[in-house]
Every structure is written in C-alpha cells, then in structure tokens.
Amino acid sequence: MIQVAEALKIIGENSVQMSISKIKVSKSLGYVLAEAVYAPINMPPFRQSAMDGYAFTHSELAQFEVVSTSQAGDFLEDKIQKNQAVRIFTGAFVPDDTDTVVMQEHTRVTDNLLQIEKMPLPGANVRAKGEQIKKGELVLDANTVITPAAIGFLACLGITKIKVYEKPKVAILVTGNELVSAGKKLPKGKIYESNSVMLEAALKTIGIKKTTVFKVKDSLKKTKMVIESCLSNFDVVLISGGISVGDYDYVKEALLKNGVTELFYKINQKPGKPLFFGRKENKLVFALPGNPASSLTCFYVYAIPALKKLMGFEAVHLPETKRKINTAFKNTSGKTLFLKALYDDEKVTVLESQSSAMLNTFSIANGLIVVPENVTALEANDEVTVLPFN
Numbered sequence: 001m002i003q004v005a006e007a008l009k010i011i012g013e014n015s016v017q018m019s020i021s022k023i024k025v026s027k028s029l030g031y032v033l034a035e036a037v038y039a040p041i042n043m044p045p046f047r048q049s050a051m052d053g054y055a056f057t058h059s060e061l062a063q064f065e066v067v068s069t070s071q072a073g074d075f076l077e078d079k080i081q082k083n084q085a086v087r088i089f090t091g092a093f094v095p096d097d098t099d100t101v102v103m104q105e106h107t108r109v110t111d112n113l114l115q116i117e118k119m120p121l122p123g124a125n126v127r128a129k130g131e132q133i134k135k136g137e138l139v140l141d142a143n144t145v146i147t148p149a150a151i152g153f154l155a156c157l158g159i160t161k162i163k164v165y166e167k168p169k170v171a172i173l174v175t176g177n178e179l180v181s182a183g184k185k186l187p188k189g190k191i192y193e194s195n196s197v198m199l200e201a202a203l204k205t206i207g208i209k210k211t212t213v214f215k216v217k218d219s220l221k222k223t224k225m226v227i228e229s230c231l232s233n234f235d236v237v238l239i240s241g242g243i244s245v246g247d248y249d250y251v252k253e254a255l256l257k258n259g260v261t262e263l264f265y266k267i268n269q270k271p272g273k274p275l276f277f278g279r280k281e282n283k284l285v286f287a288l289p290g291n292p293a294s295s296l297t298c299f300y301v302y303a304i305p306a307l308k309k310l311m312g313f314e315a316v317h318l319p320e321t322k323r324k325i326n327t328a329f330k331n332t333s334g335k336t337l338f339l340k341a342l343y344d345d346e347k348v349t350v351l352e353s354q355s356s357a358m359l360n361t362f363s364i365a366n367g368l369i370v371v372p373e374n375v376t377a378l379e380a381n382d383e384v385t386v387l388p389f390n
Contacts, residue, residue, distance in 0.1 A: 030207030031164035032312030042130035101125035165312035168235035175242035241290030271356035291356040323348035337371040
C-alpha cells in the first residue's frame with residue numbers, strides 16, 4: 001500500500017501524450033494544441049472603421065463634402081481630398097487618404113455637406129492594420145486548450161487546420177452480478193448500475209465525449225475476455241468494481257493474465273483504498289472501487305491527471321484552493337481523507353454521508369477536502385486544502 005503522493009507520481013511517469021493529428025479548426029473544440037500557431041496575415045488586414053460615421057483627414061476644417069461610401073467589404077481607391085469625407089460603416093475599409101472617423105451621432109449632414117458638431121481626436125475610431133495581431137506573431141502557444149473564442153480567432157485569420165493531441169479512446173467496464181440497468185424492474189438483492197453513466201458524464205467534463213461501456217458478470221473467464229478486448233481497442237480502460245479481495249473479485253487476476261503490469265494496488269486513503277493502476281505498453285488501466293463515491297473520488301484525483309496528460313494539457317490535476325473549515329474534524333484512520341465538501345469564498349463545510357457508497361451529498365458537493373494521513377485533528381477555522389471540481 002502506497003501514499004497518495006507516490007501514487008500520483010507513478011501515474012504521471014506512466015502517462016504518455018497521445019499521437020498528434022491535424023484536424024479542422026471547426027472540429028477542434030476541447031482539443032489541445034500540439035504546436036504553436038503563428039498569424040499568416042495581419043488582423044485586421046487593413047485599417048478598419050470602429051464606428052458608423054464619416055472618414056476624413058483631421059485638420060482645422062469642420063465642414064466636408066461627402067463624396068463616397070465605404071461599407072464592409074468595399075475597397076475604395078479614389079483620392080480623397082482634404083475637404084472631402086466618406087460615409088463609412090463599422091468594419092469597413094478606411095480610405096488611405098483619411099485618418100479619422102467621426103461618429104455619425106456627432107455630425108449633421110445636409111445635401112451631402114457634412115458638419116462635424118463634436119470634433120474627435122486625430123486618428124479616433126480607426127483600427128490600425130495589425131492592431132489585433134501582426135503577421136508572424138504568436139496566435140496560440142502549444143498546449144493551449146481550444147475554446148470557442150480560440151476557434152473564432154483562428155478562423156478570422158484564415159486558419160482552417162491545426163495540429164492537436166488526439167483524445168484517448170476510453171472503455172468503461174462495469175462488473176458485478178448484482179447490477180441492473182436503470183429503467184428495468186429491480187429484483188430483490190439487485191441494485192441499479194450507476195457508475196458507468198456517472199463516469200461517462202465525468203469524462204465529458206474534460207472533453208472526452210465518445211466512450212464505450214461494457215458490462216460483465218462476476219466470472220474470471222468472462223472478465224479476462226472482455227479486458228483483453230478492451231486492451232486491444234482502447235487507450236484507457238476504466239474498470240468499476242471487482243478489484244477488492246472478495247471471493248468474486250476477479251479483476252486484478254484477469255488484468256495480470258492479460259499482461260497488464262501492476263504499477264500500484266491499494267492507496268493509504270479513504271475512500272478508495274483498493275485502487276489498481278496498471279499499464280500494458282501505452283495502454284492505461286484504472287481499476288476503480290465499485291462503491292460509487294469511491295469510484296468518483298478516485299476518478300477525480302487519479303484518472304483525470306492521466307487522461308489530461310495524454311491529451312496534452314499542462315495543468316492536469318484538480319486545482320487547489322485554501323479555505324477555513326467550519327467545524328472541528330478528527331482523522332483517526334491514519335489515512336489521507338478525501339471528504340465531500342461544499343465551499344464558498346471564505347469557508348468550507350464537510351458534508352454528511354461520507355460513506356464510500358453514498359452519492360447523495362456528493363451530488364451537491366463542489367469540492368473535496370484533503371486531510372493528510374498525518375493530520376489527526378482539525379479545529380474550526382483551521383485552513384484546509386480543497387480540490388474544486390465544479
């Protein structure tokens with residue numbers, strides 16, 4: 001049995017970034033850039049008007065003849081004299097012979113004669129060529145996560161494809177004779193299976209939307225066979241249940257028979273002690289406890305860092321923040337505790353129902369309090385570490 005820090009170190013050392021692919025910018029949401037992107041053009045590519053109004057050359061004059069119109073998409077080559085102005089619209093090309101745009105609200109026009117009633121400063125309301133970014137400048141650095149705004153920025157520069165780290169193909173394997181799919185009649189002695197839908201939802205929060213769920217009864221032969229198939233077709237296998245030491249827990253044996261190297265088994269923590277992490281070539285396996293709260297806790301703390309590293313993220317762990325705990329708390333277990341909690345700007349509260357089987361308070365929690373194994377007692381208002389996950 002190992003400590004939490006050692007387990008995280010082993011996971012980090014054995015998580016290798018995925019292959020790199022070139023994909024369409026329009027399909028890149030949630031992916032991570034595998035290389036830096038530089039601007040192929042200036043943005044804007046020409047001087048643009050920032051307002052609806054009139055373009056003119058700033059001077060001592062306040063009255064101008066309106067000789068032309070520049071709307072978005074137009075390009076005017078006409079020579080504009082010092083006493084002339086151009087009707088112009090937001091985003092339109094500012095003629096080369098002009099240097100200022102006056103807002104239409106500050107003007108009066110009669111028979112194509114423009115009178116500026118409130119004179120702007122020289123150069124006002126004109127977006128310079130390359131004001132947002134100049135050709136050759138860095139657009140987005142490697143390891144940047146692609147957001148909707150990033151997609152828009154890349155598209156406005158005419159970039160259609162980028163190199164990204166591929167997302168891992170993830171299999172979720174749920175074990176147990178006692179499990180029944182939601183929506184079906186629940187016989188005596190059975191429970192509804194919830195871990196697969198819970199883990200699928202958790203995977204979506206980090207951008208992994210395509211997963212495949214497998215279900216297997218408590219049988220060594222069948223478990224071994226399904227695991228073999230998962231290892232052949234997926235990059236990461238998340239297994240729920242069957243990893244403890246009961247007579248019908250066959251997952252660890254089936255993994256070893258399939259050539260998975262055990263990197264650690266059991267962590268000095270609560271909940272989630274019977275966690276298995278292994279590797280076969282570049283395929284990663286997390287055998288999570290079957291109890292729902294334990295399973296989700298282990299996913300947040302251990303599986304997310306591995307998955308995000310595979311996808312090219314630089315920050316892979318849950319973020320940490322500090323809060324003052326509302327009430328005193330004792331840790332007599334000698335283990336690191338991950339406590340379901342609800343925190344605000346100042347305080348954090350330990351929620352009830354901390355049992356590894358209970359999701360009722362997990363469903364309203366927004367973080368986990370970490371109580372290290374060497375901390376035996378906390379007093380009210382002591383500062384603690386919180387791992388936010390919302």
